[in-house]
Amino acid sequence: MILERYVRERISELSRLFIVPTDDILAPEPEQISAFCLEFMRQGTPGFRFLYLFTLISLEAACLLRKGKRLRELDSGEGEEFLQSLYRSRWAPLRALPLLAGLPLFFSHYDREDVQKALGYDVENLRREAALREVTR
């Protein structure tokens, strides 16, 4: 339970930093994203669960070291700068932190049909169309 709460809290902080809404990109729904992330961790390997938790903790620690603040205290400009500095790092494990943390976040956000529709990727019609076609052997 404690772990679940920890993951939920970190994920909502990170969703805000990772996914910046624009005209075409809808705002993230932290609840939906953390539900997906928890399910993703539950269905995955113990190794991944451990690595993902480690990543969340390391991101927080790196933020404290580099910015002297916790992730939730960063405004979007600072957050952007902090994450980009990690992506640009010459040290592969540091680069891996935002890549890994972002994986389930982006995956769940862009799997939302309203988000996809805003991008011009409309599966609703296709789903209806596909339901009417069944190929038999």
Added chain:
Amino acid sequence: MIRRPEEFDQDLRLEADVAVVGSGAGGGPLAKELSEAGYRVVVLEEGGHFTREDFNFKPGEAFLRMYRDAGQTVTLGLPVILLPQGCTVGGTTTVNSGTCLRIPRSVLRRWQLEHGLKDLTSDEMDLLYAALEEYLFVKRADPEVVGKNAIIFKEAAERLGYSAGFLPRNAKDCEGFGMCPYGCPTNSKQSVNVSFIPDAVRAGAEVITRCRVTHIITRGGRALGVRGYLYDPLTRKRTLSVEVRSSVVALCGGALQTPSLLFHNRLCLSSGAVGRNLFIHPCGSTLALLDEPLGNPKGIPQSTYVDEFSSEGIELEGATLPPSVFAITLPWSGRKHSEIMATYPYFGTFGSMISEHDSRGRVLPGPSPRQPLATYHLGYQDAQRLKLSILLMAEIWFEAGARKVITPIQGFLELSSPRDMSALSRAKIKPHQFIGLSAYHPMGTCPMGGDPDSAVVRPTGETWEVDNLFICDASILPTSLGVNPQLTIMALSVRTAGFIDEKLARGIDRAEALSRIEKWKGRLRREKERLAYRLNTFFGMEGDISQQGETSGTSGAGDR
């Protein structure tokens, strides 16, 4: 019948001629062939059974439900490579792209010369391929439905003088709904879950889903069956135990799980070849910003190839990505990520794969038998070939009018013009500079070959060390194949079914012979008893005949 764990309320004890572990490209064809030949076949599949009604255009759900460990399988090493595997009825074929290619001649020749597979002739393979292609409706992707991404890329490649074309696929009446790797929503893709498995079931095979095999039962160097358990898909906890006693056991769990099962059971380990030689065909990708929208998701995700450099083991194969998968390939976050995502409809995507030269991979026993460790180090030469494939794709994209090309190479993430390419072409790329690589074709971890010191299975598919234990999946391919492997795995599976059939038929003759010997021994015993009785009466030693009879009977039993 395809059976789910909810249907059972007590432990399962089954008898069969053949127990098949896994229902993918290896297991499906084997189950069909043998059940149609009249054998009792039980297929044990760890994943669940999903049909087109479940395939809902949601990649996220597909990963959670139909991919092993939610698609999180990776190889450890430099760089870390994502290696997703299917775990569902139909195995990885249910979530693959449907490309069906034959083995390159040069690779088959090498198998014949270097791996003792002389009997695996090109004539025989051609026959098997032809039959499979007919059964699976394999034909070239239809240019009318491949989609804009494919057409633009192919035309640009041809303008540059590169050899390009449409890929052969196992799809019938495909209308390009663009969802092959997340479950075909119309049953057009002839993956094993809609072809071999239904036919096997029609011929009497029983498929037990959500059943993980953990033990191979052996005695005296001979396989006698398998043991495993059913589990609850929600909690993943074991519910009931399963035991199948069978004359033949066929392991078809794929190139990571099959060696893990052998490690766990300490079988076939003396050659040291189990788990060695993991090949994966590392893949690179490029995303290109174009001036016109590409109309995703309509189109075939993987329909086009450029094989200009295939002699060097480089293949380009087109792959379009839905937004969620596209989003995770971008090495940015925040505003920059959103800006790129906002132009998603204008992005073309294409992929490459290389056949390994100096990379080294291995499967090792993991923390649990379900989770073997796969290590893989991308070799320096292979890194340069992967770079070459990315340069080639970038060149084609710029020819197609791309404004920029995103690559997975640290230091060269964005190429804005053909001029940027020259810096990349001069650079010697180190393996760890690649970000977010993936691979889809693990193979080679239980190689087939003519020498028991270096191979795990014989040319017939039976293991060198355990009688009646066969392996029939991607793990038996002795080298990196160089092309998408499913058709070759299926061809070898059909071939192995023939050897199993032969063996079982011989086995039945042997059983008859054994029962004749038993009858003959019985007659001998009765003669002995009669003689003993006569001797006793002759010498007046009228003892307890029944007891004598029992004694000789017992000794007779002991002789057996």
